[in-house]
Amino acid sequence: MAVLGPNRYGKAETRVVRVTRHGDAHRIKDLTVSTALSGDMTEVHLSGDNSAVLPTDTQKNTVFAFAKKHGVGAIEDFALLLARHFTDARPAIHHARVAIEEHAWERNGAFGHSFVRSGREVRTCVAHHDGTRSWVVSGLRDLVVLNTTNSEFWGFAKDEYTTLPETRDRVLATAVEAAWRHDEPPQDWDKSYENARGALLAAFADTYSLSLQQTLYAMGTRVLAECPEVCEVRLSLPNKHHFPVDLAPFGLDNDGEVFFAADRPYGLIEGTVLREDAPEPGPAWE
Amino acid sequence: MAVLGPNRYGKAETRVVRVTRHGDAHRIKDLTVSTALSGDMTEVHLSGDNSAVLPTDTQKNTVFAFAKKHGVGAIEDFALLLARHFTDARPAIHHARVAIEEHAWERNGAFGHSFVRSGREVRTCVAHHDGTRSWVVSGLRDLVVLNTTNSEFWGFAKDEYTTLPETRDRVLATAVEAAWRHDEPPQDWDKSYENARGALLAAFADTYSLSLQQTLYAMGTRVLAECPEVCEVRLSLPNKHHFPVDLAPFGLDNDGEVFFAADRPYGLIEGTVLREDAPEPGPAWE
Amino acid sequence: MAVLGPNRYGKAETRVVRVTRHGDAHRIKDLTVSTALSGDMTEVHLSGDNSAVLPTDTQKNTVFAFAKKHGVGAIEDFALLLARHFTDARPAIHHARVAIEEHAWERNGAFGHSFVRSGREVRTCVAHHDGTRSWVVSGLRDLVVLNTTNSEFWGFAKDEYTTLPETRDRVLATAVEAAWRHDEPPQDWDKSYENARGALLAAFADTYSLSLQQTLYAMGTRVLAECPEVCEVRLSLPNKHHFPVDLAPFGLDNDGEVFFAADRPYGLIEGTVLREDAPEPGPAWE
Amino acid sequence: MAVLGPNRYGKAETRVVRVTRHGDAHRIKDLTVSTALSGDMTEVHLSGDNSAVLPTDTQKNTVFAFAKKHGVGAIEDFALLLARHFTDARPAIHHARVAIEEHAWERNGAFGHSFVRSGREVRTCVAHHDGTRSWVVSGLRDLVVLNTTNSEFWGFAKDEYTTLPETRDRVLATAVEAAWRHDEPPQDWDKSYENARGALLAAFADTYSLSLQQTLYAMGTRVLAECPEVCEVRLSLPNKHHFPVDLAPFGLDNDGEVFFAADRPYGLIEGTVLREDAPEPGPAWE
CATH class of the missing domain: 3.10.270.10 (Urate Oxidase;)
Known part of the structure; x- marks a missing residue:
């Protein structure tokens, strides 16, 4: 039936x-x-x-x-x-x-x-x-950011299909999609937005990153720290891979200078950061 | 914290x-x-x-x-x-x-x-x-279908912002996005897919439609009827509006012959049809 | 001035x-x-x-x-x-x-x-x-075709920046964009279209290809051969690269079985084939 | 043959x-x-x-x-x-x-x-x-601009298919695609670019427009005036229609306040402005 x-x-x-x-x-x-x-x-x-x-x-x-x-x-x-x-x-x-x-x-x-x-x-x-009752989630998308350094990736799990070399210096780039849920409405939505946006940008820049997950978490916690009215942040961060080009065949080294910006596939890191006492979301995320 | x-x-x-x-x-x-x-x-x-x-x-x-x-x-x-x-x-x-x-x-x-x-x-x-445990949802997207007739839209609620005229004959078009959850795996996924796809197409064609919601429900129930292994169907149907062009200024009538296919905005009808005894979905739809 | x-x-x-x-x-x-x-x-x-x-x-x-x-x-x-x-x-x-x-x-x-x-x-x-006077160019775009074999690429020029290995068997795929100019209008545009389309598809399939340029030329000449009313064909063929995946690190060979379909960059082969006595095009291609 | x-x-x-x-x-x-x-x-x-x-x-x-x-x-x-x-x-x-x-x-x-x-x-x-020899064309695309006023459109040709009312005040918006050919290379390409871009923006803003063609011509001549190294400008300006919404059925007037931004169709105005003594372009535009 x-x-x-x-x-x-x-x-x-x-x-x-x-x-x-x-x-x-x-x-x-x-x-x-x-x-x-x-x-x-x-x-x-x-x-x-x-x-x-x-x-x-x-x-x-x-x-x-x-x-x-x-x-x-x-x-x-x-x-x-x-x-x-x-x-x-x-x-x-x-x-x-x-x-x-x-x-x-x-x-x-x-x-x-x-x-x-x-x-x-x-x-x-x-x-x-x-x-x-009302629920409001604010956010942004297509905030494209890139760090030329201060990003590493090593110490990861390896299995028989792992070929990725470890790196102590890489380009880290993403197109931030973020949304944040409000515990209660801020006095000024526009100011709250600029605060959250500023927190995302600053945390992306000043986090010395060992993984994009770490950066994501730092970005989420920064929004919570800067915006007391926010109780939960959801982030979706595509890892926009910038692969260093192997220039050795041309007798050239490549010390973090020339990168190929790849389209697909891409890593996709999704995560949530919330206050311990965040209220139930209800339909907010639907 | x-x-x-x-x-x-x-x-x-x-x-x-x-x-x-x-x-x-x-x-x-x-x-x-x-x-x-x-x-x-x-x-x-x-x-x-x-x-x-x-x-x-x-x-x-x-x-x-x-x-x-x-x-x-x-x-x-x-x-x-x-x-x-x-x-x-x-x-x-x-x-x-x-x-x-x-x-x-x-x-x-x-x-x-x-x-x-x-x-x-x-x-x-x-x-x-x-x-x-495993969960599988099958589906399709970008199945674009159009009926030139057998679609009406009238008797709807009206308020001070309603200007839409009622119609007893309109073009109905949509780009079907559908996904269906399996109670248990079918013997043959490919055959099950063709059955579900066929059910969607047939129900779209042979339902005399008084609203896109009615068509949606008919499509969902048809999949359930044709595919015993399916317990739930979710459909997202953009109403791809085909507006009849007013040709009266040119001394011409337009008896369902010339349409402007609009891009945006578009109606969007989303709905679920499921068996009464469908088991809990768990993470299937995530 | x-x-x-x-x-x-x-x-x-x-x-x-x-x-x-x-x-x-x-x-x-x-x-x-x-x-x-x-x-x-x-x-x-x-x-x-x-x-x-x-x-x-x-x-x-x-x-x-x-x-x-x-x-x-x-x-x-x-x-x-x-x-x-x-x-x-x-x-x-x-x-x-x-x-x-x-x-x-x-x-x-x-x-x-x-x-x-x-x-x-x-x-x-x-x-x-x-x-x-009138000029008519007919054509098509987004005709995506792929050959799993019968394509080679070797004997090409090499310089200090060449690293591409020669291959005697590769996947050849393209999204055909073609346009053809008519010497005089055909009796039946629809039939002429199907003839030209059929010629493009057949030439793509039955040309044993040593380069995409060769395939392009074969496709153009085939249209001219099948459509006497056509005097010039222009083709734009992106080389939709399907790179064989190196499975050796996983102890697997890959004899033309598993490919990565790349987005960008892509080769782009553009060319014209015309009858020797084709009349001046006038504004036809503008 | x-x-x-x-x-x-x-x-x-x-x-x-x-x-x-x-x-x-x-x-x-x-x-x-x-x-x-x-x-x-x-x-x-x-x-x-x-x-x-x-x-x-x-x-x-x-x-x-x-x-x-x-x-x-x-x-x-x-x-x-x-x-x-x-x-x-x-x-x-x-x-x-x-x-x-x-x-x-x-x-x-x-x-x-x-x-x-x-x-x-x-x-x-x-x-x-x-x-x-070398030829260089510089340019830009996706420079999206909008004037909320100072645009009229009236006095146009009318035939039996004309229904557009004349207007003395409309929104004018376009996504500028422009390219300019250099007579000789500028000393500083970056500075030349900023000059040309600035000329396009200024001319769009300060031209009181009776038609998008007039605005196009003003933009082209402004680039020529500001950039002595440029001899020809080509512009492609989609008219991104912003239609005033008829709010009369809701008892509201609409004095240039609420617009529907349409996707398709759109006007497309293409034109060239060049110096009288511009040299032959050769293959520059190919």
């Missing part, structure tokens, strides 16, 4: 740009918003009765309308606003998940109306609301 | 092609293999002591060596073989996750040595092994 | 799907259409006077309207129809270039209204019209 | 990272290098005789070895060095084309060994050498 299990539906990747015009100095917020709702959805799956279904098109419209009515400040606030709206407005909707990505722009010179897209990382958040 | 939470590490996206030469009729298997191990990994995170760490480079080597030694049949078998090896070989490794994607090829004419890549969907699997 | 040089403008990548409903057996054509116009465009560049500019939005509308009015048969015919329209309709437009990509679909089972996207190559064409 | 037409071959997308260690303040150059050679290549195409073919693998090795021996300064210098080497070293090679992309990094804080990838545009160059 088949039954319906967990399900959700929504509009993914609504691309909204909000312009604010205060005199000559405009501001822009450039977001990709994905909403997902769940609740009393058995009938729509079993019989196609859509009476509980707020169309995904309506969800998209709501994103645009709210950008106008409420403006867009920190993405966490905008995500919460939307999540609360969907659960409050429709009794059949018991749970809303709103994920937002923010694409950064910088001013183009001194012009108040002209902008250049920053190549900085993408800032992310996911907000959940169940009608009563 | 910061503590280490769940973590794993491995080599992602090892691209291995295995050729088998029986006389003139060669065979190829083209895989992307990702391995992830976990176990006694506290020390490597805290101090950088790598003694429990089997390098990701070794994991990659193992994939290649096993492709030679054991050949590659069904990807589920190959994934299980690898997962068992990693947990059996290293006491510090308590759990292995092996994910494989298979890229299909067809013969190029009557030539035994020449192949054309099929554009069929990508076949996928994820196998877990914890030293004692 | 700055002057305006060659220029063109248009709407790129209009995604149009045309459905034809003859009884229960529907047909779909799925195209990506890019138009580019040029002509008396000095003023718009110098002063922003748009009086000669037919908006790119109008070009997009025209694609949709023509799909309705004229239907969509062979993409070459549809491209020519559009190119002629733009030059005929607007005196300021002296030249139109229309590029179309066609994405193939197959029937989903016996259902007349249900389709599965074929993973076959993308069919392409570019049509030019200057008000009087 | 089939004959061989224009052809070239090489190694595409060699990913080389060059680290320079002067005390604690390291430097990195991160390049993607593509080489393409042509010359006496008839035999390899006709018979597979590779005696004139310097393997693409050797070309890759040369890139790595030269990065060590000569270091990497401006990419134009490195490209020329490689192009000259290939034509000088092998009599059968008559022409070399070397294309380089540079991926920018910034320092990660005050650490001399730690870097963050800048999201700035990608800097590009293409150098040609025929044994005697």
